[in-house]
Amino acid sequence: MLISIVIPCFNEEEMIPIFFQEMEKIRVKHHYNFEYIFVNDGSTDASLEKMRDLANHYDFVRFLSFSRNFGKEAALYAGLKHTTGDLITVMDVDLQDPPELLPDMVTIIQSPEIDCVGTRRSTRKGEPVIRSFFSKKFYSIINRISDTEMVDGARDFRLMTRQMVDAILELSEYNRFSKGIFSWVGFNTHYLAYENVERVAGETSWSFWKLLGYSIDGIVNFSDTPLNLAAFTGLFSCLLSAIALIFIIIRALIFGDPTSGWPSLVVIILFVGGLQLLSLGIIGKYIGKIFLETKKRPIFIIRETEKDKNKPK
The missing domain is CATH 3.90.550.10 (Spore Coat Polysaccharide Biosynthesis Protein SpsA; Chain A)
Incomplete structure (x- = not known):
């Protein structure tokens, strides 16, 4: 044999x-x-x-x-x-x-x-503490969001x-x-x-950053949960904005239209913009994988x- x-x-x-x-x-x-x-x-x-x-x-x-x-x-x-x-x-x-x-x-x-x-x-005796921590977290996350089970420490x-x-x-x-x-x-x-x-x-x-990138690739390759997360984040942001809009209208009808509040407006804009960039980054990661596959290299x-x-x- x-x-x-x-x-x-x-x-x-x-x-x-x-x-x-x-x-x-x-x-x-x-x-x-x-x-x-x-x-x-x-x-x-x-x-x-x-x-x-x-x-x-x-x-x-x-x-x-x-x-x-x-x-x-x-x-x-x-x-x-x-x-x-x-x-x-x-x-x-x-x-x-x-x-x-x-x-x-x-x-x-x-x-x-x-x-x-x-x-x-x-x-994981002898392995850096930070690396051990993130390795365990990776297996915990991937087994929650993927249908493919991966054994911790395999x-x-x-x-x-x-x-x-x-x-x-x-x-x-x-x-x-x-x-x-x-x-x-x-x-x-x-x-x-x-x-x-x-x-x-x-x-x-294998540096820490290479292992981190490798872990992200593993999640992207075996789960579409990040895409679902991006979609739910967008939906939550829209609902939150609608609730805030109703609150602003009611407040203006009762107490008038105050001119104060621009700092909070800037914070909200930055928050929503950050969510959009995060969602685009997640989608872009999947599109990048598709792009490499279609090249047939x-x-x-x-x-x-x-x-x-x-x-x-």
Whole structure:
């Protein structure tokens, strides 16, 4: 049974050899048949050279190198698309996805009732407090406003059957949010919990703002609640304005038409204008997603693979 391992990489020259050594311990100990697929997502360091070196020494190591940085979502999709294994797993090269969980995952997925074995962090020890807070809030919000359930703390690290991966590959949308896609396609998933593991070496390329933008994309991709919120906000603003207008007319009939009150008028104008801009921003976000989809641009462009022998070594 062949197990394909998809490993997205962006500036991970330090971690690639360490990750490979740790995974080889698992392969040798349990006599697994591995197929490594490293995806170089436009790295500017020596990540590609590390991949070339491994591919030259081991027939079961493959790599895809993008023409530029397309993002982790594109790297995941490209890696899954080029797998040939019976079972497929996605892992981060930083070893925050513990390789020692893989044997248990392989055992569990042997059950005919299980199509996927996912992993989730039971704790966020070592993670910045602000990031942990917003991560929990994201899962709380997305599960309230979306029909697609996402497990709090779930990682991309999961072992899937070929049937499930084929279903994922049928979703060739440009705007991708893999955590949502993994859940949307369905299939029976069993989750393994583990304590948070910090990076072994190198630095993460995910800043707080990148994660925040990624979260917003996830909400937009799997829920139309923000659009409904914009509509209800507009309706509420109209009703409030109508009530205020009736109040002003009644007050003028009873007490006359005072000239005071322009500060409150300015505040009301700014408030309504802000609501309009907020609603336009929400609508614009969805229109932008539609615009990118209609262009039909490729999700990724491959510059080099392990089969390109003429590339510089």
